[in-house]
Amino acid sequence: MATLEIRDLHVSVNAEGGPRQILKGVDLTVKQGETHAIMGPNGSGKSTLAYSLAGHPKYTVTGGEVLLDGEDVLEMSVDERARAGVFLAMQYPVEVPGVSVSNFLRTAATAVRGEAPKLRLWVKEVKEAMAALQMDPAFAERNVNEGFSGGEKKRHEILQLELLKPKIAILDETDSGLDVDALRIVSEGINRVRSTGEVGTLLVTHYTRILRYIQPDYVHVFAGGRIVESGGAELADKLEEEGYESYVKGGASE
Ligand SMILES: Nc1ncnc2c1ncn2[C@@H]1O[C@H](COP(=O)(O)OP(=O)(O)OP(=O)(O)O)[C@@H](O)[C@H]1O
Numbered sequence: 001m002a003t004l005e006i007r008d009l010h011v012s013v014n015a016e017g018g019p020r021q022i023l024k025g026v027d028l029t030v031k032q033g034e035t036h037a038i039m040g041p042n043g044s045g046k047s048t049l050a051y052s053l054a055g056h057p058k059y060t061v062t063g064g065e066v067l068l069d070g071e072d073v074l075e076m077s078v079d080e081r082a083r084a085g086v087f088l089a090m091q092y093p094v095e096v097p098g099v100s101v102s103n104f105l106r107t108a109a110t111a112v113r114g115e116a117p118k119l120r121l122w123v124k125e126v127k128e129a130m131a132a133l134q135m136d137p138a139f140a141e142r143n144v145n146e147g148f149s150g151g152e153k154k155r156h157e158i159l160q161l162e163l164l165k166p167k168i169a170i171l172d173e174t175d176s177g178l179d180v181d182a183l184r185i186v187s188e189g190i191n192r193v194r195s196t197g198e199v200g201t202l203l204v205t206h207y208t209r210i211l212r213y214i215q216p217d218y219v220h221v222f223a224g225g226r227i228v229e230s231g232g233a234e235l236a237d238k239l240e241e242e243g244y245e246s247y248v249k250g251g252a253s254e
């Protein structure tokens, strides 16, 4: 069973005036089949954690380790991480002008699977996945994220998730900006992938709404660049009622 282990992870970002420490000792273990929700105040470093795991060059790991089945993830290039089974749905997905969704998905699937999927089967696979997410087939021919609405971008991220079947899926605010129907459709997509039992999910969110569709096994409070409390699904309800004040007060945010 695949296991992602994050140990004492420290990460800095290059800011004007020098590097700024954002992650200050993150410890977290995510196993295939488990769903972990990460909740925390704005600016606490949740996206930094997501990007650092995916290997974004803007971030520098200054300490700690990340292991996927004992393999050093931090040594891997972005491509190698994707091939190893780490998937990131970004909070703000980027536009890729000149590359159609269909070409993008096939290239990604080829890289991750190690061989190009047979064209006829692939077309069917994409069509079915798009239909399940209630995406207009015309999106396949549009350039990646170009002119997509916020909600359309998020659906496209989940389309990738369904087609690439990673071992570890990091979903950074995939629920933000979705209308009620889209939230249900996207959640169902995530649940389909989850129900295979073959993916470990790290779900960064601000809202307990999505957690009604996607029951987390664990909820973690993220503040000041690390996890300051962990619990079960009930912790999300507590946060909804009480906010983050008690976590941020004692200097946890900086
Ligand atoms: N290039 C940069 N220069 C300075 N500070 C930066 C830079 N990039 C990120 N930061 C800071 O790092 C901190 C963590 O940002 P991050 O995006 O990880 O937060 P977050 O927890 O995802 O917040 P949100 O809930 O708003 O998405 C923020 O205070 C942000 O301003």
Ligand SMILES: [Mg+2]
Binding pocket: 046, 047, 048, 091, 172
């Ligand atoms: Mg963020």
